[in-house]
Amino acid sequence: MYNMVLVSSSSSPVMFRVKRCQPELVAPATPTPQEVKLLSDIDDQEALRSHVPNIYIYRHKPSMEGKDPVKVIRDALSRTLVFYYPFAGRLREGHGRKLMVDCTAEGVLFIEADADVTLDQLGEALQPPFPCSKELLYNVPGSDGIVGCPLLLIQVTRFKCGGFTLGIRVNHTMCDGTGFTQFTIALAEMARGAHQPSVLPIWQRELLSARNPPRITCNHREFEKPKDIEEWQTIIGSIEKMIERSFFFGPTEIASLGNLVINNQPGVYTRFELITACLWRCLAKALQLPPEKQVRMGCIVNARARFNPQIPIGYYGNVTAFPVAVSTVEKLCEQPFTYAVELIKKAKAEVTEEYMHSLADFLVINGRPLYTLPWSFISSKLSRIGFRKVDFGWGNAVHAGVSDGNGGQIYGINTFGELHLMDYENSDNRKEGLLLPILLPANAMERFAKELDDMLWNPNQAIKSAKSQTILKSSM
Template sequence: MAVIRVKRWQPELVAPATPTPHEVKLLSDIDDQEGLRIHVRNIYIYCHSPSMEGKDPVKVIRDALSRTLVFYYPFAGRLREGHGRKLMVDCTAEGVLFIEADADVTLDQLGQALQTPFPFCEELLYNVPGSDGIVGCPLLLIQVTRFKCGGFTFAIRMNHTMCDGAGFAQFMSALAEMARGAHQPSVLPIWQRELLSARNPPRITCNHPEFEKPKDIAEWQTIIGSIENMIERFFFFGPSDIASLGNLVRDQLGEAKYSTFELITAYSNWLLWKRYGISRGSTVEKLCENPITYAVELIKKAIAEVKEEYMHSLADLLVINGRPFYTLPWSFLATKLWRMGYRKMDFGWGNLVYGGLTGTDNVFADLSLMDYVNPNGEEGILLPILLPAKAMERFAKELDDMLGNPNQAIKSGNKSQHNSQV
């Protein structure tokens, strides 16, 4: 693997290009829960484009960012914490952190490193000391790194309390439009966080097992071991793989409707707890003893329950219980991140090599399913997962057996390992 050296210029604050309202905006009572008080990192890789010869991606994007922040001005503010740990945005127009950088290699020299998980994340998205807090810190950190071939990377870190995947995709789309010369985004942002705020008085009307405290935490900790010893691996599901899983389910469910998200999530859930649950005689025994269709029906049922009343009840629960962290033991967190347009973020250069998450965030059984094009040019879905080494071996083997062919695992390795220099 190539060694990459990156020269970074002094981080700077990019503020809105014109004056913006100085006001305080409350986050919703779902936004400011403990589980969302994290930073999410994404990276976008672009090749050289002859049509953009002579144009500097750093200058183009920095200018577009300042103009985009006129419309998305809360991003230029800072979070404050009020009574009961309530988060709010103080729209101070202080700006977001921006880093200009240059790499001493071409994109081609990185080879397989252009696929997730990226071993050079720390170099392509430098963690400015003191910037990664939740309260009182910049809400966005962006680094644009030029490569010797004329290509570049756009890496961004976002405070997750500010928006979800869809909201972030809307911001990125606006930024790309402004970089291509637009005077304003085609879709303007709207702040209506009150729709997801707790009622007065708050009242819990639905079951929320994702926030219940399990009784067997010690057993769970014994099973997964130390989080530092986890192995991260990325599994690619192409059209034929998805069809194979669909055929397995269709034989038992007939023509019942199910989505690709339900299918992959159910299968991964079923396979994962089959490996853990039966050997330990835990409460997931029923899931393990039944076929995959049982897991599909569970996923469909869980999704169907998330209606308006459920969300009101969830907001009320979070307020009543002090905005707790969701339950980790025996939980399975799945997020749909594909078809949100991440691969179409065009700053004018086009030729997107990769667009999406830099990897998992050291959360056991955290599935963030996202768009991906494998090295053969085949479009599909990428499944990142973090497991203990032995469990990962079993997971991969059973996946191969289920599909009838070796799954195209992208890469694996300990998350702490990388082979680069600054």
């Protein structure tokens, strides 16, 4: 038994217990090929050598009465691994730390668990940050390494109401968000009785391996190293002082941001571009960054459709890039909002097929450097990936996606700079929109909330205060 305290939406502490069975290894249901498969050079980058946790929440469904989600998902997992058998293997390193999958069929970690409360007792708004996330996805000691460790960790937790949560942690070198969703959809299809996934997996990681000889043909500013890292660390403070909150962007909020753009026309700017530009400005002000400093906003771009021919359907490896928009704090905060939105749009447009080949070559030539974190933020939109539509028979998830405001250490580093926008239905008005869980230093969170509120509902005040907010002493 494990005790923990959850603060619900009513701010009343809820004590509940999660009883976990011993972790077990689930192997493919039938024999699978014993072979070694190389990862691509996009997969095999330092920034992706980490495990990404996600939480799916499902309510009770009367028509599924008598069905045990633990048994349904565990049985489906063993059959799904017949098709996705590399997940049942282990990573190992070759020459130059090159990662490859040894398809040993050892299996993935699976945990059966029970909570002694109902989902409703957790509060009306089932959204990140989840104080109980570590209970709903237990970190099995020794399981979170990169080489020689399980590539998937799954925990299914039953609740007294008949609902359940599914926690899944995946090794990011194996897949990106799109590839991960392809796997979970396959798992859900098998849970609903399918004999094979509707989309069969394709490996073909050589499509995104470095050329021979490698040659860098594009600018990759996402890897430029700033000189004043110590000043950045002073500004953000220590991780112990950080707090989490979530912010909702529905149709009304998106329309408000669109109204701030000069000559905005339908279809010119996406929701992602408007929100990311807004967050970039609000973060720069909330953190009181010196006006002369350059700050970056990276955009996670799915490049599958930017290849000719397109990356084959069924490919579940990493096909993402992280182009960055760069601006001084002064220009970012004092120029019209259109300036920031255009920078985001142009950064996304940099990603082409040639850019992806150049990126793979850059990583190999430079020893797989880590994406630049100081003076940087990075934004991704998980809504198109379709996390919430993964249906194991209990319908769509109430929540699906990252469990906290830092993406679960998506780059192996606990940092507040990662912004993940995911599908969400507002429980107050049933409006569909995007939810942003965010991690910030405590002294900056209040300023961030105010800046965001001004941009959305009091834009004249935001414009008036922009200059005064950015003319700050560099020592702050």
